[in-house]
Amino acid sequence: MEMTAHDRQLLRLVLSAAAIILCARFLILPALEQRQELKQQREQLEQQQEEWQLTIDALSHLDDDIASARDERRQAALPYFTGPMETREMDDVITAIALKHDLFPDTLVLTAPQPGRESDYLSQNGQTDAASGDGSEEESGLTGFVQIGSADFTVRGSEQNWVDFLDEIEEQYPGLRVKSFQIQEESYLTDSADVVQGNTIHCTLELYECVESEEGAA
Amino acid sequence: MRTRKNRELDLLRSYRRKAKGDRERTPLLSGYYTPALVLLVVGLVIWSGLAGVNYVMQRGNDAIQDWLAAPETFAQYDEAVQKQEQLEQIRRQIDEVDALERSIATYPKVTSALMARVRAVGGDRISVRLTGYDDQTGVLAFEARGTNVSEIPGYVRDLQNTGLFRTAGYTGYTYDEDHYVLSLSCVLAGHASEGGDQP
DSSP states (O other), X not given: OOOOHHHHXXXXXXXXXXXXXXXXXXXXXXXXXXXXXXXXXXXXXXXXXXXXXXXXXXXXHHHHHHHHHHHHHHHHHTTSEEEOOOHHHHHHHHHHHHHHTTOEEEEEEEEEEEEOXXXXXXXXXXXXXXXXXXXXXXXXXXXXXXXXXXXXXXXXXXXXHHHHHHHHHHHHOTXXXXXXXXXXXXXXXXXXXXXXXXXXXXXXXXXXXXXXXXXXXX | OHHHHHHHHHHHHHHHHHHHHHHHHXXXXXXXXXXXXXXXXXXXXXXXXXHHHHHHHHHHHHHHHHHHHOHHXXXXXXXXXXXXXXHHHHHHHHHHHHXXXXXXXXXXXXXXXXHHHHHHXXXXXXXXXXXXXXXXXTEEEEEEEESOGGGHHHHHHHHHHTSSEEEEEEEEEEEETTEEEEEEEEEEOOOSSTTOOOO
């Protein structure tokens, strides 16, 4: 059987279509897909490379930045005690101030400094709209650099001596803050069995210290 | 004339025979598979071009990956990251100290200066005895002693007018040994801005 011209024409069309489909399906489209993947991979790699390069370039001034920041931190921490303080050191400071102002120390209960955050007086007492809360949601963000200890103590002495004590803490010790106190008039029995009137002062005081750590040194 | 026409017709036939013979001798150019072959070749050329571009791109990607994986690159990057973390940590510590300073500055200062201002309100007529303070409530508690009962309301009003207190809590007086004793619980005003003076 001999092919007619029409058959040849039809066969030509079918073969051409097959050639186009085969080329597209098995050669060109896979190559284009691979090109697209490579392009995406290139973008990611270039982004990562740029990020790494910037980070590496920063090495040249990071040491200076760290030294400068340490200096700034040292300046900021100057008013406060340098920790970690032991409770006996806290005792030294507080009792010495009390004795200096002729206050007779009766009792002292110390709590070692712990990482903490001081709340704001105004929001605490509803004097501003911005409520700081107790800061519990932010506690996890503490670095431990600022630590707060407390001392509950009782002393005996005159009101004037107590006010002098408050003055000295306010003016000389930014690392100490009197949180609360009560002054009660009481009668005492002296060594010579005399009864005298005097004040018993119960006070709670906070101590702020800054503790330098290794801060994840390289 | 007839002879000439026949000769022309013969030439045409001859030409057609020749043309047909030529076609039969070159089936590659005239065959039914020729267009398909041409298309396949074109497809291969396009594929080759794309493959070349892909190869170059792959080489570029490999070069970047090699740079990222190089030990010296990684060591430098790791060192820089650690130092940046160290710097961030120091800055957070500075922020903590600043926050502490700001918070402390908001508290009222219970000192002799404050008590002098409280005492000045009563002057010589009313004496004041400090009895307590609590920063949780802001209450400064004190007793005021005076001899003239009619002065008491004015004294409490004057205390409020000092601006030292947000509220001046007064619940009454008692008479004791020729004196009227007032128990006052006044909530101290804090500092709105850091480092501000006591109002």
